[in-house]
Amino acid sequence: MTGPAAHTFTIAAVPADGVGTEVVTAGRAVLDALAAASGGAFAFDWTEFPWGCGYYERTGRMMDDDGLDALKGFDAIYFGAVGWPSVPDHISLWGLRLRICQNFDQWANVRPVHFHPGITSPLRKADDTPLDWVVVRENSEGEYAGLGGRNLSGRGPGNEVALQTALFTEKGCERIARFAFELARGRERKKVSSVTKSNAQQYGMVLWDETLSRVARDYPDVETESVLVDAMSAKFVLRPEDLSVVVASNLHADILSDLGSALAGSLGLAASANLNPERRFPSMFEPVHGSAPDIAGRGLANPIGAIGSAALMLDHFGLSAEAGRVRAAIEATTAAGVLTPDVGGKAKTGDVVASIIDQLSS
Known part of the structure; x- marks a missing residue:
């Protein structure tokens, strides 16, 4: 039986809309597997918020009125994707993602462009x-x-x-x-x-x-x-x-x-970090792709962008070696041909996640 982790990072999960819920779940699984194998060096404490277009349709708001206050105390925010056909895009974007970015002065957005092995x-x-x-x-x-x-x-x-x-x-x-x-x-x-x-x-x-x-x-x-x-x-x-x-x-x-x-190869590969470099507010990590209503709920979403964003979050936490392990596991997975349809494969979201976790353990 293991004791408490040496350091627990608190993360606000905001899956939001469409495939955002699927890729945030994927990223959380990878991070939790990494923490479980750390020998108690670190852990993640997740709190999920139900905000997004579905929340807007029920309440007339994309997030709680006091949502920013609720987020302030977290070490980071892990975001999925925002947008749904039933809600105008300028309402969904400004009501949630940009509201967080602007009010938390996340003035540096970092978007790596990386070419993975096995992807044409x-x-x-x-x-x-x-x-x-x-x-x-x-x-x-x-x-x-x-x-x-x-x-x-x-x-x-x-x-x-x-x-x-x-x-x-x-x-x-x-x-x-x-x-x-x-x-x-x-x-x-x-x-x-x-x-x-x-x-x-x-x-x-x-x-x-x-x-x-x-x-x-x-x-x-x-x-x-x-x-x-x-x-x-x-x-x-x-x-x-x-x-x-x-x-x-x-x-x-x-x-x-x-x-x-x-x-x-695909927008599904793209990771990003919205940083408040002074750390006065939590930074937010999210894949670049949108909510993809056409494939939402079908298990076809590419989780690599979200998992790569999780690696950027690990860098932000000072866990650079662990971030490198996640990136290496992504590379090994794509090189092995475990690919979702957007990059020419037949794998489901869960298949890619399972491969990445397996690569982490090996």
Whole structure:
């Protein structure tokens, strides 16, 4: 009989909608198996919250009014996916995921782009070129600041005006730039690629460019480039071997990271971390994919994005060796051909989870 763990991490699980419930269950199983094999070194204490579109249909709210207060005391948040056809997307996103990100100042969104063995990429270059990069997304302002409004509807049909204002602050640009440069210092290729559109957006993105350029002077050991977002989308396809850390605004990084995951084989593979680096609030870890209503409840969801997000959470907890073990177990599973349909296989969600847990134990 074992005693209490040396350290217990408290985690708020928010599966939310669709396949989110399936992949959070998968990730929890992997983390609990890892803890059970740790010899009492660590454990996870889970509290699950029922928020999401189903909760909205019952209550008119995506989460409890005091939900943020309920989450504040946890070490981390493990999130599934938000969205369902019966609820408008802007309500579901702003009512839950963005509400958490914005209020907990989770300003650094880290999205690795990783090419797994055994998974065929649509990018021919991936067959014989080592590819591995990470997208760092400014996660608190930019195009998703939520500033603007709709007016003049009283003038009659066809006369309403909508304003959506992107917010760029020097503080926001500087802190995400320094985060990207510090991350690059720890990688084999010490390079930061800044994504911009300052030729057309002459205010906010010029401030972004100027701030990135100023911060770069503090990192003479890190190679730096500035690339227009349209050119960067082409570079993801044509010259991905030249990428290491890509830092971009909220909208640009959101789009580019999805492109990167598609090039790796599937959005179902993509992990992410929404970080409050100062640790004033809990950080949130989630797969990049959506709620996938078309396959929800059928056991077909790819759990690798969620399990990779769990590995990022382990890194955040200082359990880097354990995070490495989870990533190695994922690699061994894909290399063995245990693949869900989105990456050309026939395995069910549970098959992938069982394989990863088996690889952990071996």
